[in-house]
Every structure is written in C-alpha cells, then in structure tokens.
Amino acid sequence: MTSQLPTLEDVAREAGVSRATVSRVIxxxxxxxxxxxxSVRQAIARTGYAPNRAAxxxxxxxxxxxxxxxxxxxxxAEDAQDAFAARVFADPFFGRVVSGVxxxxxxxxxxxxxxxxxxxxxCDQIVAYLRQGSADGALIVSTHGEDxxxxxLAAAGVPAVLFAxxxxxxxxxxxxxxxxxGARLAAEHLLARGCRQVATVSGPLDVPAGQERLAGFRDAxxxxxxxxxxxxxxxxxxxxGAAAMARLLAEHPDIDGVFAAxxxxxxxxxxxxxxxxxxxxxDVAVVGFDDSYIARTARPPLTTVRQPVExxxxxxVRLLQEHIEGTRTEPTSVIFEPELVVRESA
Amino acid sequence: MTSQLPTLEDVAREAGVSRATVSRVIxxxxxxxxxxxxSVRQAIARTGYAPNRAAxxxxxxxxxxxxxxxxxxxxxAEDAQDAFAARVFADPFFGRVVSGVxxxxxxxxxxxxxxxxxxxxxCDQIVAYLRQGSADGALIVSTHGEDxxxxxLAAAGVPAVLFAxxxxxxxxxxxxxxxxxGARLAAEHLLARGCRQVATVSGPLDVPAGQERLAGFRDAxxxxxxxxxxxxxxxxxxxxGAAAMARLLAEHPDIDGVFAAxxxxxxxxxxxxxxxxxxxxxDVAVVGFDDSYIARTARPPLTTVRQPVExxxxxxVRLLQEHIEGTRTEPTSVIFEPELVVRESA
DNA sequence: TTGAAAGCGCTAACAT
DNA sequence: ATGTTAGCGCTTTCAA
Numbered sequence: 179m180t181s182q183l184p185t186l187e188d189v190a191r192e193a194g195v196s197r198a199t200v201s202r203v204i205x206x207x208x209x210x211x212x213x214x215x216x217s218v219r220q221a222i223a224r225t226g227y228a229p230n231r232a233a234x235x236x237x238x239x240x241x242x243x244x245x246x247x248x249x250x251x252x253x254x255a256e257d258a259q260d261a262f263a264a265r266v267f268a269d270p271f272f273g274r275v276v277s278g279v280x281x282x283x284x285x286x287x288x289x290x291x292x293x294x295x296x297x298x299x300x301c302d303q304i305v306a307y308l309r310q311g312s313a314d315g316a317l318i319v320s321t322h323g324e325d326x327x328x329x330x331l332a333a334a335g336v337p338a339v340l341f342a343x344x345x346x347x348x349x350x351x352x353x354x355x356x357x358x359x360g361a362r363l364a365a366e367h368l369l370a371r372g373c374r375q376v377a378t379v380s381g382p383l384d385v386p387a388g389q390e391r392l393a394g395f396r397d398a399x400x401x402x403x404x405x406x407x408x409x410x411x412x413x414x415x416x417x418x419g420a421a422a423m424a425r426l427l428a429e430h431p432d433i434d435g436v437f438a439a440x441x442x443x444x445x446x447x448x449x450x451x452x453x454x455x456x457x458x459x460x461d462v463a464v465v466g467f468d469d470s471y472i473a474r475t476a477r478p479p480l481t482t483v484r485q486p487v488e489x490x491x492x493x494x495v496r497l498l499q500e501h502i503e504g505t506r507t508e509p510t511s512v513i514f515e516p517e518l519v520v521r522e523s524a
Numbered sequence: 525m526t527s528q529l530p531t532l533e534d535v536a537r538e539a540g541v542s543r544a545t546v547s548r549v550i551x552x553x554x555x556x557x558x559x560x561x562x563s564v565r566q567a568i569a570r571t572g573y574a575p576n577r578a579a580x581x582x583x584x585x586x587x588x589x590x591x592x593x594x595x596x597x598x599x600x601a602e603d604a605q606d607a608f609a610a611r612v613f614a615d616p617f618f619g620r621v622v623s624g625v626x627x628x629x630x631x632x633x634x635x636x637x638x639x640x641x642x643x644x645x646x647c648d649q650i651v652a653y654l655r656q657g658s659a660d661g662a663l664i665v666s667t668h669g670e671d672x673x674x675x676x677l678a679a680a681g682v683p684a685v686l687f688a689x690x691x692x693x694x695x696x697x698x699x700x701x702x703x704x705x706g707a708r709l710a711a712e713h714l715l716a717r718g719c720r721q722v723a724t725v726s727g728p729l730d731v732p733a734g735q736e737r738l739a740g741f742r743d744a745x746x747x748x749x750x751x752x753x754x755x756x757x758x759x760x761x762x763x764x765g766a767a768a769m770a771r772l773l774a775e776h777p778d779i780d781g782v783f784a785a786x787x788x789x790x791x792x793x794x795x796x797x798x799x800x801x802x803x804x805x806x807d808v809a810v811v812g813f814d815d816s817y818i819a820r821t822a823r824p825p826l827t828t829v830r831q832p833v834e835x836x837x838x839x840x841v842r843l844l845q846e847h848i849e850g851t852r853t854e855p856t857s858v859i860f861e862p863e864l865v866v867r868e869s870a
Numbered sequence: 871t872t873g874a875a876a877g878c879g880c881t882a883a884c885a886t
Numbered sequence: 887a888t889g890t891t892a893g894c895g896c897t898t899t900c901a902a
Contacts, residue, residue: 185895185896197897198898199871201897202871230657232578235578236576236578236879264623267616270613276638289653290638291637309529310575477799544881555888557887580879581880583880585894
C-alpha cells in the first residue's frame with residue numbers, strides 16, 4: 179500500500195470546487211457546468227483518485243455486489259468438505275452458469291462473490307454475510323437435494339433468484355428449463371432413428387430436474403406407444419452414469435438407445451458401451467442433456483438437449499437487479515425452451 | 525427488504541450500555557465484564573443485529589474480500605468474450621484451484637470476488653476495483669499468455685499472489701510447481717515401463733509451465749541416453765491434445781509412450797490412439813499431468829503427475845494475507861513438489 | 871448551478 | 887472496565 183489514497187476532498191481542493199460538485203461529476207449528475215466538469219475530470223486524473231467503495235456503500239446502502247452461491251445438500255462425507263467446489267466444477271455445466279452470470283453482471287458493474295453452501299455452517303455464514311449488507315442479493319444454483327437456503331433468504335428479506343425451481347418450495351424467483359420438453363425431444367429423436375429397446379439413465383430423483391427429465395421421457399415414449407421404459411438412476415456424475423449403464427446392460431443386452439439426463443452421464447454411458455463392444459451410434463444411440471463443453475469433445479460428439487444457460491443466467495441477473503431496485507416485488511419464474519443439438523452419438 | 529435494520533446504537537440502547545462496549549463485545553476485545561458481555565449478547569439476539577460491513581470497512585480500511593482473478597491473454601475472438609469463463613472451467617484443474625482458494629479463505633472469513641481478466645477493458649475494471657479498496661488484494665491464476673495484470677497490480681501497490689510464475693516478470697509473490705521434476709517423473713515412468721519410442725504433447729510454449737514441462741521431459745530423457753524426443757505442441761485443451769497426437773502418429777506410427785503436459789490433453793491423446801486402433805496402455809502408455817478429476821474418470825484412468833493444488837491454493841491465501849497485514853513485504857515464491865500417481869494408462 | 875453541512879454505522883483513541 | 891468523541895469518505899438534502 180502506498181501512503182494515503184486521495185479522497186474527494188483532495189480532488190475538490192485540486193479543482194477548486196466543493197466535494198459535492200466532484201461527487202456530482204463522478205456520478206454523472208447533470209446540472210454541472212461543462213467547464214467545471216472538465217476541470218474536475220482533470221483533477222481526478224492528476225490525483226489518481228478512485229472513489230472509496232465502503233464510504234459510498236455506507237450512504238447508498240448498496241454493495242454493488244451479489245453472492246453467487248453454489249448450494250448442495252451437505253454431503254455426508256466430512257472429508258468431502260473442501261472438495262465440494264472441485265466436484266461441482268467437474269461438471270462443465272456449472273462453468274457455463276458462472277460464465278453466464280459473470281458476463282451478465284459485468285455491464286451492470288456488479289461483482290459476484292463466490293460462495294459454497296455445502297454445509298449447515300456455510301449456510302449460516304452466507305445468511306450472515308447477506309444480512310450484513312455485504313451483498314445486495316443472491317444468485318443460487320443448486321447441485322441437488324433439498325436446500326433450505328432459498329427459504330431462509332426469502333425469510334430474511336434478501337433478494338434472491340435461483341437457477342432451477344427449488345425442491346423445497348419457497349417464495350423466490352427462479353429461471354428454469356422446460357425439462358419435460360427437452361426429454362421429449364430426446365425421446366422423439368431416438369424413436370425417429372428407429373430405436374426399439376430404449377432406456378434412460380436418469381438424474382437423481384430427489385431433484386426436480388431429475389424427476390422431470392425422467393417423467394418427460396416416459397410420457398413421450400408412452401405417447402408413441404411405448405408404455406414401459408427401462409430406467410436406472412444416476413447422480414449426474416460420469417461415474418454414476420457409467421454404473422447405471424452397466425446395470426442396464428447387464429439385464430438388457432439388447433438396448434439400442436439411451437437417453438442420459440446430462441452430458442457427463444452420457445459420457446459414462448458411452449464408455450461402458452464401448453467397453454461392452456458396442457458402437458455408438460451404430461449399435462446404441464446415445465442422447466445427452468445440457469450441451470456442455472463435454473458434448474463437443476466427447477467421442478463421438480454427443481447429440482444432446484441444449485439448455486440456453488447463458489440466456490438463463492442473464493435473466494437471473496436481470497430479475498435480481500429488479501428485485502434489488504424494488505421494481506419487481508413478486509417472485510417470478512421464467513421458463514426456457516430446450517433445443518435438440520444433433521451431433522454424432524445419435 | 526424490511527424497514528430498517530438495527531444498528532449498534534439500537535443494541536446499545538437495548539442493553540443499556542454504550543456503542544463502544546457493544547463494539548468490543550462483537551469484536552471479541554477483552555476488558556469487558558462477563559455479565560455485561562452476556563447482556564449485550566442477548567440484546568444482539570433480541571434485536572437481530574448484524575454489523576454493517578460498509579461502515580466497518582470504512583474505518584478499518586479492510587474489505588475482508590479478495591479478488592480471485594482468472595486471467596488469460598485477451599483472445600483474438602471477440603465473440604469468445606463471454607465464453608471465456610466456460611472455457612476455463614472446461615479444465616477441471618481450475619475447479620480445483622477455486623476449490624482450494626475458497627476452502628482456505630473461509631476459515632479466515634474472507635470472501636472471493638470472482639473476476640475474469642479476459643480483455644484489456646476487463647483488466648482496467650479489475651485494477652479500478654482494487655484501487656477502490658473493494659478488495660484487499662488479489663489472487664491470480666493465468667490460463668496462458670503474457671499477462672500484464674501482475675505488473676499493473678504491483679505498480680498500484682495492490683497485494684497480489686499468483687498461481688504460477690508469470691511469463692512477464694513482475695515483483696509479485698507466487699506459488700508454483702517444480703514442473704521439471706514432474707516431467708522427469710513422467711519420463712522415468714515411461715522408460716521404466718520399457719517404452720522405446722517416446723513422444724510428448726507439450727503445453728503452449730509461451731507459458732512457463734508449458735516450456736518447463738517440455739524441458740524437464742527432454743532433460744530426463746537425455747539423461748537416460750535418449751537425445752531426441754518427439755514433440756508436438758498443444759494448447760492445454762482436449763482438442764489440441766487430440767490434434768497433436770494425430771500429427772505425431774501420422775509421422776511416427778511406432779510411438780509407444782506419450783507424456784501429455786496436462787490431463788485434458790492426455791484424454792485427447794487417448795481418444796486418438798483408440799481411434800487408431802491402439803490400446804492404452806498395452807500398445808501405447810500415456811502419462812498426464814495435474815491429476816484433476818478427469819484423470820480418475822478417464823478410461824483407462826490416467827497415470828499422471830499430481831499437483832498439490834489445494835495446498836498451493838492454501839499457501840497463496842496465507843501469503844496474500846501476510847502481504848495485506850504487512851507482516852510480509854517482499855515478494856516471495858513457494859515451489860511445490862509434484863508426485864507421480866500411477867493408475868492404468870501407463 | 872454550486873456550496874455547506876448533516877449524517878450513513880462503525881471503530882479506536884482518549885478520558886474517566 | 888466503560889463511556890465520550892472524533893472521524894473514516896462519501897452522498898444528499900437544503901440554502902444560496
């Protein structure tokens with residue numbers, strides 16, 4: 179740290195005006211003589227002044243900061259504590275969410291404080307953080323499970339927007355995908371390819387996205403005269419996808435089409451199929467979900483259901499800002515439509 | 525937002541003491557009668573008081589926040605702007621870094637503001653942010669290329685610690701890995717396996733880690749009587765690894781051992797080998813680098829050189845805190861030793 | 871259009 | 887051991 183940073187006072191003295199005037203120039207308030215404006219600007223440049231955020235926040239009551247929270251029901255494993263974030267980011271899907279959020283925040287000159295709600299204690303810390311006014315609101319994306327955080331934040335009157343509908347109902351805004359429609363796209367694609375023995379590796383059934391993708395898939399199949407669909411539950415990880423596929427294959431070696439509820443599991447599915455001597459898509463067609471980075475780099479590249487994550491993230495930010503500014507008071511939901519991206523796996 | 529949050533004043537009145545006493549209790553300063561302490565605590569609980577961070581920061585001149593910066597030389601692609609973060613997190617290595625940093629920050633009750641320095645404008649914004657005192661310091665991890673940020677921050681007197689030595693020398697602290705030692709471990713493992721035609725898919729040669737892993741590999745091979753090592757440059761991405769392997773294989777179909785400078789590229793290497801009808805490790809042994817999530821889930825699981833990322837991140841945080849508190853003034857470097865993790869690919 | 875002055879909520883030096 | 891008091895740097899009425 180250098181000695182002492184210049185303050186408004188210094189700039190004002192340098193420019194020969196009052197603090198108030200300098201403040202007006204900085205905050206772009208009209209009613210300032212252009213000539214004075216210019217001289218103030220020069221004084222700012224000369225002094226190398228940068229406004230002190232704490233002082234400003236104190237009076238505006240805005241932190242210009244939002245909490246970007248990755249929540250997951252506290253895992254049983256204690257030693258998994260610090261690995262939580264690593265596991266989360268193992269799914270490129272979360273990278274897309276973060277990317278989208280940061281991109282949408284930037285032009286609004288708001289900044290995200292990254293927090294992981296992976297334990298009860300972490301939740302407490304987060305609630306305290308927000309109550310302190312350290313952040314103006316929260317953006318929450320849950321990995322799975324029943325998360326009490328949304329309800330707690332709602333109760334504390336903290337503006338919040340979720341990525342995906344919470345399993346535990348709470349009066350908060352969220353953006354989400356029409357999961358059932360996405361699953362239908364996958365089903366119809368597999369059927370159109372002529373698959374006869376179709377199975378699905380579902381997501382965890384304690385999370386809405388897992389349930390709905392499964393339900394949507396089953397419904398679509400039923401509507402096409404397939405009353406029964408083989409299913410094995412996975413946990414949205416590559417390993418769990420591989421394990422689920424192995425179970426399915428053991429009992430039904432004739433499977434020729436698989437819908438995996440996310441790309442990571444689809445990758446695991448492909449590995450198991452290959453190891454079983456099946457070719458993708460020739461012997462078994464595989465459709466994933468998300469359209470994350472992995473879908474493009476997998477071999478073969480995955481046919482998948484795309485979530486418009488970046489748009490969804492941008493909408494989260496917009497809703498949150500409206501809540502913060504008070505232009506929107508009621509919880510709101512915005513549902514996006516998925517899109518089928520056909521590559522090589524199906 | 526509810527009406528008005530309680531302040532120190534409110535708590536003091538409620539407890540029948542002065543603001544100063546309440547402040548002392550909150551900040552755990554001794555010299556407070558236990559009885560009064562207790563009554564203050566109760567008053568805090570009754571009022572639901574939470575200290576206002578802006579007010580505190582204003583006087584302590586501490587934000588209790590650090591910038592967690594992911595820097596990459598501004599890519600040529602303009603449209604790649606908002607995808608930068610997504611691409612970064614496509615490498616699980618960065619997830620580990622973030623995980624480690626957040627884990628180390630938490631017990632110190634500091635919070636990370638996530639920022640991406642992917643363009644000149646973004647850098648300016650970051651420097652401005654830090655100069656405002658919005659964060660007490662910066663933790664920087666670069667993806668590649670010549671990054672001017674460290675030098676700018678050093679010049680601005682902002683405490684900063686880097687993950688990995690910067691390509692452009694700057695008077696800042698950093699933690700790093702003994703890359704050459706890591707490459708040596710890989711070389712010796714391949715030789716011990718009996719590989720005769722060994723090649724390497726290097727990282728980008730404009731980043732120290734890329735250069736050193738290549739140099740270390742060549743040196744180790746030379747020391748074992750192999751004066752010449754086939755090499756193809758990659759970009760630390762899966763695709764680039766695949767492309768590099770394809771080039772190598774086209775000219776040297778007899779390659780039987782490959783050292784890829786990171787796990788993501790090793791994965792690409794394995795894909796290409798498999799598609800060329802080569803078995804890993806039977807026909808070609810492959811060693812990766814990093815030991816990220818991908819090394820465990822790849823098929824076959826990758827033998828790789830592990831970076832103790834979590835420890836490195838913890839050290840970054842410790843160094844940064846010392847710089848912030850002024851207990852450490854000189855730039856410091858801490859170098860960690862890698863470790864070979866033998867799995868199935870070699 | 872500009873300036874003077876009153877705080878925002880907190881900590882810390884000083885006084886008691 | 888506790889209270890009094892003076893700011894921290896900024897925005898924002900209110901006067902001029």
